[in-house]
Amino acid sequence: MKPLLTASGLHITFPARRGAPPARAVDGVDLDIGAGEIVALVGESGCGKTTLARSLLGLVRPTSGSVTFGGAPLSYRSGALKAYRRRVQLVLQDPSGSLNPRHTVYDAVAEGLRIHGSPGDERTAVASALARAGLRPPERFFLRYPHELSGGQRQRVVIAGALVLEPELIVADEPVASLDASVRGEILALLLRLRDELGLSALVVTHDLGLAWNIADRVAVMYLGRIVETGTVEEVLSAPRHPYTQALLSVLPESPVPPVVLAGEPPDPSRVPPGCRFHARCQVLASGEADRAGLASACRTRDLPVLDGRGRAAACHVHGTP
Template sequence: MTDQAAEQRSGQPAEQPAERPAGPVLSARGLHVDFGVRGGRRARAVDGVDLDLAPGEILALAGESGCGKTTLARAMLGLVKPSAGTLSYAGAPMATSGAGLKAYRRAVQLVLQDPTGALNPRHTVYEAVAEGLRIHGITDNERDRVAQALSRCGLRPAERFFLAYPHELSGGQRQRVVIAGALVLEPKVIIADEPVASLDASVRGEILALLLRLRDEFGLAALVVTHDLGLAWSIADRLAVMYLGRIVESGPTEEVLSAPRHPYTRALVSVLPDSPVPGPMVLSGEPPDATSIPAGCRFHPRCPALASGASEAAGVAPSCLRTPLPVLGAEQDRHHVACHLATATPPPVVTMERDE
């Protein structure tokens, strides 16, 4: 619905989205996150990432389990301390302690995967949504703020839900309460970890439509962590694909999914309906081990292009085995790929229509 249509329907001027500042609202440069594991080894969960999130943008961070996407999201929330690299919010270095970190966590909010686990079963909906206000010492107009947040998330009339407990709500309603708990603080960014993974298929579309509406009406930026490329195709402006701690392909969602260039992305896309990749691709070999990053391209032990001889035919097989690839840049309007074969061959020309 356009702003003009909304104005005609309600009889009131349509609310205009907030003006979006220039430059990224959230940035990572050279980000590394290491963890110690048994035996004195180090697991490189995030192994060099450059990433920008623009105001009002939905960026999907995709990859299989263990690729580092959740750790990257937690680092960008300030919940995990980076081993190296920098994080910036609105062009300034992210605070790591005190009042600065508290203010940052008000501006950048988390939406968890499981709404049942995220909500205290002994707290009413009102208490759940008001909790953030109380933590941050916001005491003025608490009731109005809670009601507005619930209404924005489609729980209307909001007062009807104030005294309800989580077990009295449907799964979709619980997830809306979780999102309302983030929105009540009027953040600039939401980081959502698998926001619809635990919901029924009939409810998933409603929550995704809600995220899109919040982006369009309030200029809210969102980093959505997912293993589901179908979800990314539905809502994301841009897609970043991670493998073994590093982004291996990124760019506008339609470009990446219509013409995937990295063999790993091609394998992920191959199982989508109407995929531009002919036939499902099954990856061989063991899942990646973050304590032992392979030499050369980190994907080469499982790479179908290397196994089939395509890399050798293109003359890049030695590079795949021995030459490390650089960290991908963070430019938002470019389709980047970290692959010796992809950079040595022209990109495929494929079209893939998005359902409206």
């Protein structure tokens, strides 16, 4: 089966101040998302995952590389982008910031229909989207304002605003990060139900590997502008190969191993280190394991290839598949 969305050789750089090298926010990424598939894009803040997601939405034009949707390259002409954004919708982290406090729920959900000039009965479409998002009976919410809703209800309104256009793919950026723990499970269950009932695909951007375990079919772990490990959720989270993935998993409450405390902060994306970009913080290198395997020099000096975005792979000289 051909993927629904494909990113190939994606690079995104931003100019730096005072003559510094440009920041390589996305530094070579291949990624596939299949029809009806949920992919979790995981990593620390600042690793480039939100910039990558915005590029897949057509909000940031890549410096090089391409995005393909439904077998056709993404065009950046205004008319083509408008049509594309009907098929690919964004769900943001903070529902309070996503909703205009002066608009009713009805107007918030109907906004996309009005922008795209959708035919058909608007009231029926809005009611159907709210019901699919779990707000029933939908008419009871039409005239409410965001401040009259709970956090979970506001996030459902945001999701309904995406669903009303009947997209094929949703990009959800930290969709439950601002919600109480009791509500997170409901929203994740909703996304899974939409996948099962509508065949909806989703890219879920998150720093939480526990969330990925509960919702994703596949996981892509990102560090300093590149995907460093990919695989099914069971493969990556049950037997992580990359030291960075191992460190992220070690701090989960249910982890069977002691927490791995990474030294320092992620490097500046305008000064990506040579060799493995994780080597300055790598516990495998620091422990002497890489040296015993005769690979310490390679870790520090030899770059790793871009992962192809599918199958099981890790960009690590010691434990991966270079």
